[in-house]
Amino acid sequence: MVKLEVFLQTLIAGLLLGGLYALIGLGMTLIMGVMKIINLSHGELMMVSMYIAYWMFTLFNIDPYISVLIATPLLFFLGIAIQRYLINPVLKVESILPENQVILTVGIGMVLSNLATIFFKSDYRSTPVSYATKAIYLSDFWKDSPIELSLSFPWAFSFLIAVIITVALWLFLTKTDTGKSIRATAQDQDAALLMGVNVKRMRVLAFGIGSGLVGAAGCLFIPIYYLFPSLGGQFTLIAFVITILGGLGSTFGAITGGLILGIFESMTATYLGMGWAPVGRFVIFIACLVFLPGGIASLLRRRRPG
Amino acid sequence: MKRYIFYALGALLLILPIIGLSTYMMHILILVIMWSVIGMAWNLLGGYCGQVSFGHAAFFGVGAYTSGILYSRLGLSPWWGLPMSIIVVVLFAFILGLIVLRLRGPFFALATLASGEIMRVVSENWVDLTGGTVGILIKERTWVEKTWYYYIILLISVATYFSVKKVIESRLGYYFVAIREDQDAAESLGINTTLYKTLALCISAGLTGIAGSFYTNYMGYIDPHVAFGLHDISIITIMIVMVGGVATYLGPFVGALIMVFLAELIRSIPGLGAAHQTLFGILLIVIIIFLPNGIVGDFPRLKRLFRR
Numbered sequence: 001m002v003k004l005e006v007f008l009q010t011l012i013a014g015l016l017l018g019g020l021y022a023l024i025g026l027g028m029t030l031i032m033g034v035m036k037i038i039n040l041s042h043g044e045l046m047m048v049s050m051y052i053a054y055w056m057f058t059l060f061n062i063d064p065y066i067s068v069l070i071a072t073p074l075l076f077f078l079g080i081a082i083q084r085y086l087i088n089p090v091l092k093v094e095s096i097l098p099e100n101q102v103i104l105t106v107g108i109g110m111v112l113s114n115l116a117t118i119f120f121k122s123d124y125r126s127t128p129v130s131y132a133t134k135a136i137y138l139s140d141f142w143k144d145s146p147i148e149l150s151l152s153f154p155w156a157f158s159f160l161i162a163v164i165i166t167v168a169l170w171l172f173l174t175k176t177d178t179g180k181s182i183r184a185t186a187q188d189q190d191a192a193l194l195m196g197v198n199v200k201r202m203r204v205l206a207f208g209i210g211s212g213l214v215g216a217a218g219c220l221f222i223p224i225y226y227l228f229p230s231l232g233g234q235f236t237l238i239a240f241v242i243t244i245l246g247g248l249g250s251t252f253g254a255i256t257g258g259l260i261l262g263i264f265e266s267m268t269a270t271y272l273g274m275g276w277a278p279v280g281r282f283v284i285f286i287a288c289l290v291f292l293p294g295g296i297a298s299l300l301r302r303r304r305p306g
Numbered sequence: 307m308k309r310y311i312f313y314a315l316g317a318l319l320l321i322l323p324i325i326g327l328s329t330y331m332m333h334i335l336i337l338v339i340m341w342s343v344i345g346m347a348w349n350l351l352g353g354y355c356g357q358v359s360f361g362h363a364a365f366f367g368v369g370a371y372t373s374g375i376l377y378s379r380l381g382l383s384p385w386w387g388l389p390m391s392i393i394v395v396v397l398f399a400f401i402l403g404l405i406v407l408r409l410r411g412p413f414f415a416l417a418t419l420a421s422g423e424i425m426r427v428v429s430e431n432w433v434d435l436t437g438g439t440v441g442i443l444i445k446e447r448t449w450v451e452k453t454w455y456y457y458i459i460l461l462i463s464v465a466t467y468f469s470v471k472k473v474i475e476s477r478l479g480y481y482f483v484a485i486r487e488d489q490d491a492a493e494s495l496g497i498n499t500t501l502y503k504t505l506a507l508c509i510s511a512g513l514t515g516i517a518g519s520f521y522t523n524y525m526g527y528i529d530p531h532v533a534f535g536l537h538d539i540s541i542i543t544i545m546i547v548m549v550g551g552v553a554t555y556l557g558p559f560v561g562a563l564i565m566v567f568l569a570e571l572i573r574s575i576p577g578l579g580a581a582h583q584t585l586f587g588i589l590l591i592v593i594i595i596f597l598p599n600g601i602v603g604d605f606p607r608l609k610r611l612f613r614r
Contacts, residue, residue: 038412086591095598096486096552099358102412103544104594106360110537110587118580233536237423240416275431282424286405289417293408 005147010270011263012151018262019159020220023166024235025242025254027213032248033186034206037087037101041109043235045211048112049075049218050227051120057127057222064127065161068219072212079211082108083204109232116229126226129154158220165216166255169209173251182206214239234278241285247297256296260284319460323453332452336524338559338566339459340517343466344539345546345558347513350470352544353553354479355506356486357407361418363539364402364425365511369395369518370533374442375435377522384444387519395515396508403507407500410489419540426534441529444522455524462520466513471555473509482506537583545586549593551600560602 024046031039052074053067062070086108090101097103134153173179184192185202193199242261246253261284268280288295323332344362352358372394373387406417429436436442449455473479481502484492493499522528532538542565550561568589572582597604 038416040416086595089595090598093595093598095594096353096603097356097358099412099415100594100598102358102415103548104591106541106544107587107590107594110541110583110590114581114583114587118584237420241420244413244416275427278427279424279431282420282427285417285420286424289405289408 005149006270008147009149010266012149013155014263014266015259016152016155016159016262017266018259019162020217020258021238021242021262022255022258023162023217023220024214024239025246025258026166026169026251027210027217028239029243029246029248029251029254030182030186030206030213031210032243033250034182035083035087035203038105038240039207039210040102040105040236041082041112041232042210042214042239043237044109044112044232045075045079046214046218046221046235047116047227047229047232048078049215050222050225050231051116052215053219053222054125054127054227057129064129064219064222065157067222068161068216071215071219075215075218076208076212080204080208082211083207087207088204109236113229113232120229122229124226124228127222129223132223152224154223158224161220162217165213169213170251178202178205182209238281241281241288244285245288245295247295250295250297252300253295253297316464323456329452332456334566334570336452336456336459338562339456339463340520340524341542341546341562341566342559343459343463343517344514344543345550345562346463346466346470347510347517348543349547349553349558350473350482350513351506351510353547353557354474354486355482355503356489357503357506358411358415358544359418359507359510360415360536360540360544361420361422362510362514362543363534363536364418364422365395365399365514366518366521366539367422367425367429367528367530367533368398369515370522370528371429371436371442371518372515373519373522374444374528377444378437378442379435383448384519384523385448387522388516391515391519392512395518396512399508399511400504402511403504407503407507419536422534422536422540426530426536429530429534436530439529439531441527441532442522444526447526448523459520459524462516466516467555469509469513478502478505542586545590548590548600551602551604554600554602557600557602561600564601 028039028042049071052071053064056062056067056070057064086104087101090104131153136151136153138149173183181197182202182205184195184197185199189199242254242257245260246257261281264280264284265277269277322335344366348359348362369391372391373384376382376387376390377384402421406414406421409417430439481497484497485499485502489499518533546561546565547558549564550559551557569582572578572585
C-alpha cells in the first residue's frame with residue numbers, strides 16, 4: 001500500500017511539473033516552428049523573468065502570480081528586441097555555416113546569465129510566500145481513504161495558471177487572424193508571403209510570444225523553485241528535449257512532451273535518486289531520436305485517415 | 307613569401323622555451339596550443355563537414371578521463387592515456403555518431419550538446435569509476451617545469467595541423483565540403499554521406515581526445531565540471547573557431563591566441579573578471595554579425611576596412 005502511495009504521489013508531482021514544462025516547451029516550439037531556429041537562450045529568458053518576479057516580490061511585495069501580468073509583457077518586448085536587433089541582421093549576412101543564428105542565441109544566453117551573476121551574485125534565492133507549504137490532503141475529503149495523498153497548493157495553482165495560459169494560446173492560434181497567420185508562416189513561409197501575410201512581422205511576433213510564454217513560466221516557477229543565475233542552461237535543455245519529444249513545431253506535441261518529461265523525471269528522482277533525474281531527461285531524448293524521430297506529432301499524423 | 311613566414315613561425319615556436327619565458331607565459335602558450343588543437347579538430351567536423359557540434363566537451367572529457375582512470379584505477383602512468391584515448395574516444399564517437407548523425411543542422415548541434423551534458427552527469431554519478439565530483443588528482447607530476455609539456459603539445463599540434471590538412475586536401479575533404487554545401491545533392495551524386503560524416507566525427511573526436519588526455523597530464527587534476535564543461539569547453543571551442551575563421555587552416559590558431567589572451571587579460575583586470583562571459587558573449591555576437599567567417603576568413607574584408 002505504501003508503494004502505491006509513493007507511486008501515485010510521484011505521478012501527481014510529475015504531472016504538475018509536466019504542466020509547467022509544457023509552457024516552457026510551447027514557447028520554444030513556437031519560435032522553432034516560425035523562425036526555423038533553435039533559441040538556445042530560452043532558459044536564460046526564463047531566468048530573467050524569475051528575477052523580475054523575485055524583485056517584484058522583495059521590493060514591492062507583489063505576489064509572483066500577479067507578476068505574471070508584469071513579466072510576460074516585459075519578456076515579450078525583450079524577445080521582440082532580440083529578434084529585431086540581433087537575430088534579423090544575422091539572417092541577412094552570408095557565411096559558411098548556416099548555424100550562425102543558433103550560435104548567436106548561445107552568445108545572448110551567455111551575456112544574460114553572466115549579467116545576472118554580476119548584478120545579483122550567484123546566491124540561491126527564493127520567494128518566501130505565505131502559502132508555500134500549504135497543501136491539500138486527500139483525507140480532508142475522504143475520511144477513511146486507504147492511502148494518503150497530498151497536493152501542494154503553490155504547485156497546483158501554478159499548474160492551473162499554466163493550463164489557462166495554454167488554452168488561451170490555443171484559442172489565439174486557432175481563432176484569431178494573427179494566430180492563423182503565425183501558423184501559416186510556420187507551415188510554409190513562401191506560400192504565406194504569397195497569401196499576403198506579413199511574414200517578417202509574424203516572425204518578430206512569434207519570438208515575442210515565445211519569450212512571453214517562457215516569462216510566464218518563470219513567474220509560475222518561482223514560488224516552488226529556487227533561483228540562481230546559471231539556472232537557464234538546464235531549462236533550455238528541458239525545453240529542447242520537450243520540443244524533440246513532441247515533434248518539431250507541434251503545439252499539441254509540446255504539451256504531451258512536457259507532461260511525459262515531467263512524469264518521467266519525477267519517477268527517476270523517486271526510484272533512482274535525485275542525481276540521476278537529469279540522466280532520465282537525456283535517456284528520453286536519445287530514445288526519442290532513435291525510435292521516434294518525428295516525435296509524438298508523427299504518431300498523431302499516422303492515425304489520421306488519408 | 308607565404309612559405310617563409312610559415313617556416314619562420316615554426317622556428318619561432320620551436321625556440322620560444324629556450325629564450326627563457328616566465329613560467330606564466332609558458333603556461334599561456336601551452337594553453338593556446340592545446341586550444342588550437344581542439345579548434346582544428348572542431349573545424350574539421352564543423353567548418354569543413356558542416357556538422358556544428360556543441361558537444362566537443364564530451365570527446366575532450368572522455369580523453370581526459372581515459373588518462374585519469376588509467377592512473378587512478380589501474381595505476382598506470384597517465385601518459386598511456388595519449389594512445390589509449392584515441393582508441394577509446396574514437397569508439398565512443400562512433401557509437402555516438404550512430405545516434406546523433408541522423409540529425410541535421412541545429413538538431414545535430416543540440417544532440418551533441420546533450421551528449422556532452424550526459425557525459426558530465428554520468429561522470430558525476432558514476433563514483434566508482436570516475437571519483438564523482440571529487441575528480442581525479444595525478445599525484446606524481448612528470449615534470450615540474452613546462453618546457454617538455456610545451457614540446458609535447460607542440461608536436462601534437464603540428465601533427466594535427468598536417469593530418470587535418472592532409473585529410474582536407476584529399477578526396478575526403480572534397481566529400482566533406484560537398485556534404486556541408488548540400489547533403490542531399492552529395493547523396494544523390496553517390497557520396498555515402500553517413501560514412502563520411504562518421505569518419506569526420508571520429509577523426510575530429512580522436513584529435514580532441516588527445517588534447518583532453520594531454521590536459522590531464524599537464525594540469526594534474528580533472529573533475530566533471532572541468533572536463534565536460536559546457537561553457538568552458540564546448541562553447542569556447544566554437545568561439546575559437548568562429549573568431550579565428552571557419553574552414554581555414556590558421557583560423558583555430560588565431561582564434562585560440564585571441565581567446566586565451568583575452569581570457570587572461572580580462573581575468574587580470576580587477577572588477578572585470580566576473581564579467582568575462584559577458585564580454586565573450588558580446589564578442590561572439592559582434593563576430594557573427596560583422597565577421598561571419600572569422601578573422602582569417604574575412605581578412606580581405608578587414609584589410610579593406612582599415613585601408614579606407
